[in-house]
Amino acid sequence: MSAETSPLDDKNEVTLVGKVSATPQVRELPSGDSIVSVRVIVKRKGARPRPNSPTIDTIDCGAWTGRAKKTLERFQPGDVVEVTGALRRRFQRIDGGAISRYEVEVSGAKRLLKAA
Template identity: 50%
Template sequence: MRAADRGVPAPEPTNTVELVGRVSGSPEARVLPSGDDLVTLRLVVPRPAGGPVDTIDLACWSAPSRRAALRLADGDTVHVTGALRRRFFRTAGGAASRYEVEVSRVSRRRVSG
């Protein structure tokens, strides 16, 4: 029986991502042909139990997220909130796509220990 059939309201659709990981490499600032400013960086997030890591591309479009990202350095531990986006683009081989997190907020975290 579905939740709605039991009188329980269905959850609202949401696209919210929260990550804690380590910055890999330096953030890269660029101006797109459209004139939009963008800062990109890569985040490495370990999986539980010492398994492999996930490497996640981050895109900072808003001025506050761009400023915060540009203050980060390789190896910094950060907390990121945002939304998962699928970006489409053209390559020499044709159309392609990739998933990335569109950052709404990023902040450095202190590492305990």
């Protein structure tokens, strides 16, 4: 291990494999940049901790770079995909104040299985 790395170094890496829930959305930002967003449904594995607990997670994913945006735009609802990136906390202003949410900032993505 080099002097520059340590097993205690911070790491923010996410890999999701799941189904696309809906058609990807393209949003234009006030800066003129655009973002492509998609939601990925991921099944929870393992025993349910209590009755009626959720069996899936729906995770927001957003792409800011050209290649990742083009890939996400081609996804269709029901496609099984792999998305890699980093978890980011985003803040937004709404009428009642500010809210925060988490999303995966996509650095790479690929379709594993096309929807039927």
